[in-house]
Amino acid sequence: MRWLIVGHGKITANFIEAARGTGHEIVAVAGRNSERASIFANKNGIENSGEDLLLLSEGVDAAYIATPHTGHCDGATTLLEKGVPVLCEKPLAVNHRQAEKMVNAAKESNTFLMEAMWTRHLPIYEEVIDWIKKGLIGEPKLVDASLGFNSPYDPESRLWNPKLAGGSLLDVGIYPLTLADLIYETTPEKISSLAELSPDGVDAHIAITLQFQNSALATLGSAINLSLPNGATILGESGSIEIPSFWCAQKAFTTKGSEKREIFRPHEINGFEYQIREVDRCLSEGLTQSPKVSWKCSLSMIQLMDSIRSEIGVSYPADDEEHDGI
Amino acid sequence: MRWLIVGHGKITANFIEAARGTGHEIVAVAGRNSERASIFANKNGIENSGEDLLLLSEGVDAAYIATPHTGHCDGATTLLEKGVPVLCEKPLAVNHRQAEKMVNAAKESNTFLMEAMWTRHLPIYEEVIDWIKKGLIGEPKLVDASLGFNSPYDPESRLWNPKLAGGSLLDVGIYPLTLADLIYETTPEKISSLAELSPDGVDAHIAITLQFQNSALATLGSAINLSLPNGATILGESGSIEIPSFWCAQKAFTTKGSEKREIFRPHEINGFEYQIREVDRCLSEGLTQSPKVSWKCSLSMIQLMDSIRSEIGVSYPADDEEHDGI
Numbered sequence A, B: 001m002r003w004l005i006v007g008h009g010k011i012t013a014n015f016i017e018a019a020r021g022t023g024h025e026i027v028a029v030a031g032r033n034s035e036r037a038s039i040f041a042n043k044n045g046i047e048n049s050g051e052d053l054l055l056l057s058e059g060v061d062a063a064y065i066a067t068p069h070t071g072h073c074d075g076a077t078t079l080l081e082k083g084v085p086v087l088c089e090k091p092l093a094v095n096h097r098q099a100e101k102m103v104n105a106a107k108e109s110n111t112f113l114m115e116a117m118w119t120r121h122l123p124i125y126e127e128v129i130d131w132i133k134k135g136l137i138g139e140p141k142l143v144d145a146s147l148g149f150n151s152p153y154d155p156e157s158r159l160w161n162p163k164l165a166g167g168s169l170l171d172v173g174i175y176p177l178t179l180a181d182l183i184y185e186t187t188p189e190k191i192s193s194l195a196e197l198s199p200d201g202v203d204a205h206i207a208i209t210l211q212f213q214n215s216a217l218a219t220l221g222s223a224i225n226l227s228l229p230n231g232a233t234i235l236g237e238s239g240s241i242e243i244p245s246f247w248c249a250q251k252a253f254t255t256k257g258s259e260k261r262e263i264f265r266p267h268e269i270n271g272f273e274y275q276i277r278e279v280d281r282c283l284s285e286g287l288t289q290s291p292k293v294s295w296k297c298s299l300s301m302i303q304l305m306d307s308i309r310s311e312i313g314v315s316y317p318a319d320d321e322e323h324d325g326i
Helices: A011-021 A034-043 A069-081 A096-109 A123-133 A168-184 A273-284 A295-312 B011-021 B034-043 B069-081 B096-109 B123-133 B168-184 B273-284 B295-312
Strands: A002-006 A025-030 A048-050 A062-065 A086-089 A113-116 A140-148 A190-197 A203-211 A217-223 A231-236 A240-244 A251-256 A259-264 B002-006 B025-030 B048-050 B062-065 B086-089 B113-116 B140-148 B190-197 B203-211 B217-223 B231-236 B240-244 B251-256 B259-264
Touching (some): A002 A011, A002 A069, A011 A025, A034 A048, A069 A086, A113 A295, A140 B203, A168 A203, A190 A295, A203 B190, B002 B069, B011 B025, B011 B273, B034 B048, B062 B069, B069 B086, B096 B295, B123 B251
Parallel strands (some): A002 A062, A062 A086, B025 B048, B062 B086
Antiparallel strands (some): A203 A217, A251 A259, B190 B203, B231 B240, B240 B251, B251 B259
């Protein structure tokens, strides 16, 4: 497949490595600043670059959108309306309204759209979910997971800037939320969260508790001002599963009484290859969405994050309809 | 010191071992059933036994109350009104109203009363608090701790029976709450909790988030239907502290960058000896309360648990003023 990359931040390095490693081509890169896009293109051996999304999307099979969150909606809808399949970084958008707009654009043009929530495609999770379905740990009762790092406060950076939908929830909190969703496979019945807000009103550190069917709980944390444990534990009625570095997991351990098991599913490249293959598979089968990260799934995740933001009092300029571009 | 023990459940074995090991005497045991109290007394080499608290308290230096929670208020006030110093198992009472009644009885008779929250006296915590005060991990931002075990549902047992103020919060949830209080030394500004309730309406599993000054968080869990990790982590801005088995801790580990330290303060006996010595010290100095577990501290802890119970919808018959006895 021939790809257009939209944006050229740090995460694109992972995408490029995995795409090329699985036989894909990166043929163009789009950025808001032609000069910077051109430097990036030269450095990475990419033929075309510039600011014009539609022009650059000529002849590509799909586009990967990796701009700051606030650029997802505008970039994706522009491409989808033209019928260019889109893999869009997580979160799909800043809020449910924007995500719905993107999904509607995909529906109307009958074009593929998938949120790049790569964790959902990692092979280790097939095994973990299989363990749970086979009753290895009994009914899951608690998912405990956190993802947080300590980044110096910088009001202008993507991470801290409300204009760029900064804060920990949208950037890394989505990973523990995704884990809870993978395990419980349903939306929570109750949400309860408390957060430390930055001087500019984005969440620097948040603790989220979710309650699911049968009162199963998830205790989740994320931070951009604190190194959290960054592991995950799933406790069932009769056993437990540990997943170190759960968002990019290659290993999982299960304990049931004195019986312990370990599985290791190393990434072939860096873990991004599984979602890239899924895009390839879906396009070759003529699908407009992936069953692994369906539109419903992405919409439900962003709706949940909207609810959490409402509870902790975080809102962005992008929550206003006037601000759907970067 | 010569002690009267009120109640003869499992925990009294720890008390007897630690008391005798530090040169104290157990001279009497009171129980609601004379025959069972007498069997316990014979088995444990205790001279007197019976049902009459006041009679059995003749000539003792203090009483240790270890009945189910619902018996604390009645037993303690009876003894305090007669001027018998009381060490009363945690929680001090089922609710704030009962605890206040006990504290008032202690005040009016000028008699010693202390909640047996033994964790507060463990030597390891002096070191941990010293580390924090010296800035070893920077400002504490997260206390994460849980205590939970899997006990089969039995509606008649102390653990599950609302009439005996069952549930995980009062029984074991008080330990992670105590840890947060030890670290932050202040009452939380916000509370948020979700719980799984038993068929009889006690909390089988609860997840609590507390927010303190400067938005520091505590994420705490307890359960009587699930084996929780049972460890504690304190994350600061520049380092962390791990406390395995924090409620009976003998070890702590601290990490700051690549620097790691470990301390080991083994119990002399079983950990109960430190609170027993504190009672001895307070009585010999003529104190009516201990600075380590002040009345204010116990009242604040039970008030917090009242608030949490109100949030999750757990109430006991003992919350009604008519039910202050067992």
